[in-house]
Amino acid sequence: DADVTQTPRNRITKTGKRIMLECSQTKGHDRMYWYRQDPGLGLRLIYYSFDVKDINKGEISDGYSVSRQAQAKFSLSLESAIPNQTALYFCATSDSGTGGVVGELFFGEGSRLTVL
Amino acid sequence: RKEVEQDPGPFNVPEGATVAFNCTYSNSASQSFFWYRQDCRKEPKLLMSVYSSGNEDGRFTAQLNRASQYISLLIRDSKLSDSATYLCVPLSGNTGKLIFGQGTTLQVKP
Numbered sequence: 001d002a003d004v005t006q007t008p009r010n011r012i013t014k015t016g017k018r019i020m021l022e023c024s025q026t027k028g029h030d031r032m033y034w035y036r037q038d039p040g041l042g043l044r045l046i047y048y049s050f051d052v053k054d055i056n057k058g059e060i061s062d063g064y065s066v067s068r069q070a071q072a073k074f075s076l077s078l079e080s081a082i083p084n085q086t087a088l089y090f091c092a093t094s095d096s097g098t099g100g101v102v103g104e105l106f107f108g109e110g111s112r113l114t115v116l
Numbered sequence: 117r118k119e120v121e122q123d124p125g126p127f128n129v130p131e132g133a134t135v136a137f138n139c140t141y142s143n144s145a146s147q148s149f150f151w152y153r154q155d156c157r158k159e160p161k162l163l164m165s166v167y168s169s170g171n172e173d174g175r176f177t178a179q180l181n182r183a184s185q186y187i188s189l190l191i192r193d194s195k196l197s198d199s200a201t202y203l204c205v206p207l208s209g210n211t212g213k214l215i216f217g218q219g220t221t222l223q224v225k226p
Binding site: 045094097105 | 122124148150151153157158159160161162167203205207214215216217218221
């Protein structure tokens with residue numbers, strides 16, 4: 001089983017719909033991240049969280065919200081999806097340094113979202 | 117200026133060639149640096165970490181120039197399997213967030 005699991009893996013939706021992408025991890029890491037990837041633009045940070053009560057905006061947080069329900073779960077919501085949110089979304093986790101390498105990210109396999 | 121900049125390429129090289137990519141960063145507080153490899157439509161995976169002036173792992177060498185704020189990745193004796201996109205990530209020391217460069221695409225040809 002994957003250490004970082006994203007659901008759904010693929011989703012097609014319509015403009016204006018609410019979408020939630022979920023991420024769960026079994027690595028025991030306290031840091032979690034959401035990125036989106038567009039062709040030619042690399043990975044861009046949407047939100048990140050260093051603990052259950054900690055939420056931070058990344059580079060492109062407008063139009064998105066997140067929830068850190070537990071240490072192992074970090075979900076990304078699009079309240080009203082629009083076509084330019086069509087992208088590949090990655091969740092990632094990282095150790096804070098107590099046992100592993102700070103900064104080494106472990107990614108899920110990605111969630112491909114298409115907004116029509 | 118973007119926080120992290122990379123030449124997107126593509127770099128097309130023959131097998132056996134030596135190729136180098138640069139990554140410039142704007143946050144002088146960055147203490148640690150990472151090179152990730154991403155295959156097409158797959159998740160990125162860590163290739164190398166750099167905490168001081170550089171790091172070497174087999175055919176791969178990373179060198180850090182703090183004065184000029186760039187980090188380079190050198191690949192010697194390129195293999196077909198090295199074809200991928202290479203992503204640079206400085207660890208921002210004062211925020212802990214991880215911002216990726218847009219990546220450099222390498223195509224190794226037979």
